[in-house]
Every structure is written in structure tokens, then in C-alpha cells.
Amino acid sequence: MVTNITSFGRSGLSDWLIQRVSALILAVYTLFMVGYLLFNPGLDYAAWSGLFSATWMRIFSLLAFVSLAAHAWVGLWTVTTDYLKPTAVRIAVQLVVILAIFVFLVWGIQVLWGA
Amino acid sequence: MLQVSVYRYNPETDSAPYMQEFQVDTQGRDVMVLDVLHMMKEQDNGLAYRRSCREGVCGSDGMNMNGKNGLACITPLSEVVKNGKLTLRPLPGLPVVRDLVVDMGLFYKQYERIQPYLQNDTPAPAIERLQSPEDRDKLDGLYECILCACCSTSCPSFWWNPDKFVGPAGLLQAYRFLADSRDEATRERLAELEDPFSVFRCRGIMNCVSVCPKGLNPTRAIGKIREMLLANAT
Numbered sequence: 001m002v003t004n005i006t007s008f009g010r011s012g013l014s015d016w017l018i019q020r021v022s023a024l025i026l027a028v029y030t031l032f033m034v035g036y037l038l039f040n041p042g043l044d045y046a047a048w049s050g051l052f053s054a055t056w057m058r059i060f061s062l063l064a065f066v067s068l069a070a071h072a073w074v075g076l077w078t079v080t081t082d083y084l085k086p087t088a089v090r091i092a093v094q095l096v097v098i099l100a101i102f103v104f105l106v107w108g109i110q111v112l113w114g115a
Numbered sequence: 116m117l118q119v120s121v122y123r124y125n126p127e128t129d130s131a132p133y134m135q136e137f138q139v140d141t142q143g144r145d146v147m148v149l150d151v152l153h154m155m156k157e158q159d160n161g162l163a164y165r166r167s168c169r170e171g172v173c174g175s176d177g178m179n180m181n182g183k184n185g186l187a188c189i190t191p192l193s194e195v196v197k198n199g200k201l202t203l204r205p206l207p208g209l210p211v212v213r214d215l216v217v218d219m220g221l222f223y224k225q226y227e228r229i230q231p232y233l234q235n236d237t238p239a240p241a242i243e244r245l246q247s248p249e250d251r252d253k254l255d256g257l258y259e260c261i262l263c264a265c266c267s268t269s270c271p272s273f274w275w276n277p278d279k280f281v282g283p284a285g286l287l288q289a290y291r292f293l294a295d296s297r298d299e300a301t302r303e304r305l306a307e308l309e310d311p312f313s314v315f316r317c318r319g320i321m322n323c324v325s326v327c328p329k330g331l332n333p334t335r336a337i338g339k340i341r342e343m344l345l346a347n348a349t
């Protein structure tokens with residue numbers, strides 16, 4: 001057993017599952033977005049903000065944002081543990097990543113519910 | 116004439132590793148790479164490499180031949196030589212002791228970690244612990260590993276974290292004991308493996324599968340361990 005303190009789920013198994021589930025959610029969200037844009041060629045502001053004022057779309061978007069946050073954390077955590085060997089540098093980069101993810105997530109929520 | 120370029124390094128006298136060129140006359144025969152090494156040793160007695168069985172059984176002569184890991188004794192020249200050139204290097208990722216000889220300490224440490232022995236606390240029957248032919252079949256493709264380290268030293272995940280990632284060889288053996296109907300330590304074994312490194316650092320690149328001289332499939336074993344972990348979790 002290798003001890004971990006900065007990984008997302010604290011366990012390889014849960015990180016692995018989170019990575020797969022979040023990838024699935026992001027794939028569905030991306031497909032939906034691409035599909036929506038393709039079927040609405042003359043998209044204007046009213047239609048676009050109308051889409052995002054629907055509750056289901058906000059829930060769907062928030063789910064995608066949270067998935068993106070988790071996915072990025074698990075993925076970047078893995079990259080840092082592969083390539084950054086000095087502990088101080090690695091933990092520092094991990095903290096910056098986690099902080100950035102947090103900021104982007106809150107910002108995303110504000111954009112969703114702000115307009 | 117075969118042109119062979121071989122990695123030389125003697126930490127006691129060389130400040131850095133270098134490549135030495137040899138011209139070897141194989142008289143047109145398709146010999147094994149190990150035979151070529153013998154011919155080179157006749158030219159330069161100082162050349163160091165490991166070998167014992169010279170027939171693919173002991174796992175001593177794993178090395179990197181024209182960029183791919185394998186056993187020198189069962190790799191014919193026709194399989195590796197390109198444009199009349201052969202480049203020999205030690206197994207990648209492990210510290211070099213001398214020339215083609217690497218320090219396998221980390222590799223063995225990971226092997227030791229998975230407790231490669233049968234664990235069963237019920238008193239042994241008079242003759243032997245029986246196993247059905249079906250249960251015995253589950254060990255095929257697992258027990259044949261000769262611990263040559265060709266797989267683990269071709270695995271990028273093992274290169275980056277040889278102290279934390281068990282590696283394909285160790286994990287193949289981990290599954291060999293997880294799959295054994297006579298072993299009772301399944302839960303303890305799985306608990307040791309569920310962290311983000313030991314098993315889950317495998318990225319499924321399958322370098323291990325492509326080099327194993329015994330034709331074994333560590334990636335499949337790793338997938339099975341993952342399934343067992345998942346089935347055991349809540």
C-alpha cells in the first residue's frame with residue numbers, strides 16, 4: 001500500500017472510477033453541445049441565454065463542470081506524480097492546480113446562475 | 116559482417132557511459148543475439164552481461180536489442196537486426212551495475228511486496244491441497260513468468276515510479292495468487308493494491324505484452340485485478 005495525501009479520492013480505485021464516470025459525462029455534454037450548435041445555425045443571444053436559463057440545462061452544465069473539475073484534478077495529479085520528483089515542487093504545483101480548479105468551478109457556477 | 120554497437124559503462128573507471136562498436140563475423144548464420152555476445156567477449160574480455168541457461172528458461176539475459184526488450188538467448192538475429200546493425204543496451208530504467216548488467220533490486224522489491232507465496236491457514240491435509248482441473252486452468256498464462264524484467268523495464272509507468280508502481284511482472288504474479296483457489300489471503304492482497312500507484316498507475320499501453328518472451332499478458336491480469344477490486348468495493 002502506497003500512502004497518498006493529495007490525490008482526489010485517496011484511493012486508486014475511486015480515482016479510477018471517478019475518471020471514467022466524469023469522462024462519460026463530459027462526452028455526453030460535448031456531444032449535446034456540438035449537436036445543439038449544429039441544429040441551431042442562426043443562433044442568437046436570446047436563444048442561447050434561453051437554453052441556459054432552463055433548470056435542467058443548469059443542472060446538466062453544473063454536472064459537466066464538476067466532472068471537469070474532478071477529471072482535471074485526478075489527471076493532473078497523476079501527471080505531477082509521474083514527472084515532478086522533488087516533493088516540495090510537486091506539492092506546490094498540486095496546490096496551484098487544486099486552487100485553480102476551485103476558482104474556475106466557482107466562477108463557472110457564477111456564470112451559470114448569474115445571468 | 117555484422118556491426119554491433121554495445122552500451123559500455125564501468126562506474127569505477129568511466130565517467131560516463133559510451134557506445135562501443137564491434138564487427139562480428141557470423142559467417143552468414145542466423146545465430147542468437149547471445150551467441151553474438153559470446154563472439155564479442157572473445158574480442159573484448161571486459162564486456163559484462165548475464166546469462167545462465169542460454170535457452171529462455173532462467174530469465175538472466177534480458178536486454179534491449181535494437182530498441183526492444185527481450186532475452187538475447189532466444190532472439191535470432193533475423194528478428195532484430197536492421198540494415199546489418201545491432202544495438203545492445205541494458206534494460207531501461209534500472210541502475211546499471213556494469214555494461215549490460217542492471218541492478219534488479221527495485222524489480223525484486225516490487226515482487227516481494229505482492230507476497231508471492233501461497234497463504235492458507237487451514238491445516239494442510241495429509242497429502243496435498245487439492246484443486247479442480249478448472250481451478251488449475253486459471254493459473255495458466257500466469258505461473259510461467261520467469262521474472263526476466265523485460266516487461267517492467269519497458270513500462271513507462273514503472274520508469275517513473277519504480278518504487279510505488281508494482282509493475283507488470285509483479286502484478287501478473289499478484290493475480291497468480293489472487294486467482295489461486297487454494298489461497299486464502301485474497302482480501303488482504305487486494306487491500307494492499309487499491310492505492311493510486313500499485314495497480315492503478317498502469318495506463319494500459321501494453322508495452323509489457325509486446326515484449327514478454329514467454330508470450331504472457333500482464334495487461335489482462337491487471338484488468339482482472341481491477342475487476343476484483345471493483346467487485347470487492349462498496
Ligand code: SF4
Nearest residue numbers: 270317318320321323
Ligand atoms: S499495460 Fe500497464 S503495465 Fe503494461 S506496459 Fe502498459 S502501463 Fe505498463
Ligand code: SF4
Nearest residue numbers: 260261263264266327
Ligand atoms: S511477464 Fe514475461 S516479460 Fe515480464 S518478467 Fe515475466 S516472463 Fe519476463
Ligand code: FES
Nearest residue numbers: 169171173174188
Ligand atoms: S540465458 Fe537464461 S533466459 Fe537467456
